[in-house]
Amino acid sequence: MTAPRRPITEMPLRVRYHECDGQGIVFNAHYLAYVDMCAFEAEKALFGSHDKFLAHGTDVVVAEANLKFRAPARYDEELVVSQYLNHLGTTSLIFDFEIHRDGTLLLAANIRYVFIDPATVRPTPPPDAVRTVYAGLLGD
Secondary structure, three states, X not given: OOOOOOOOEXXXXXXXXXXXXXXOEEOHHHHHHHHHHHHHXXXXXXXXXXXXXXXXXXXXXXXXXXXXXXXXXXXXXXXXXXXXXXXXXXXXXXXXXXXXXXXXXXXXXXXXXXEEEOOOOEEOOOOHHHHHHHHXXXXX
């Protein structure tokens, strides 16, 4: 039996009124924003800040996103967004995200990011220092 994965970060979030649609639930596009916010929190946890990550001469862009909606979130609910490293490739990495409310899974997302050269916006392998940080998350 394998041990449960530990998240890179767990970001608390309170649903704001303007994020809800006419049905009274969080509009679907906002879940991607929640995931993106969590990704920046993970960068802070791993590198100190987004600027310190960029100082390595690399950046990432979203290449693919898959979201599975399990249950709705509503105004003023307290959520937790968690991020896990799933895969580290040559020029890409895949993260899994989960959004929970009181232990109930609301959303599972799988996002593939591609490392790019910020000057050319073309795919490129990450610098060794960046790869080492991410590879350390897969160590178990």
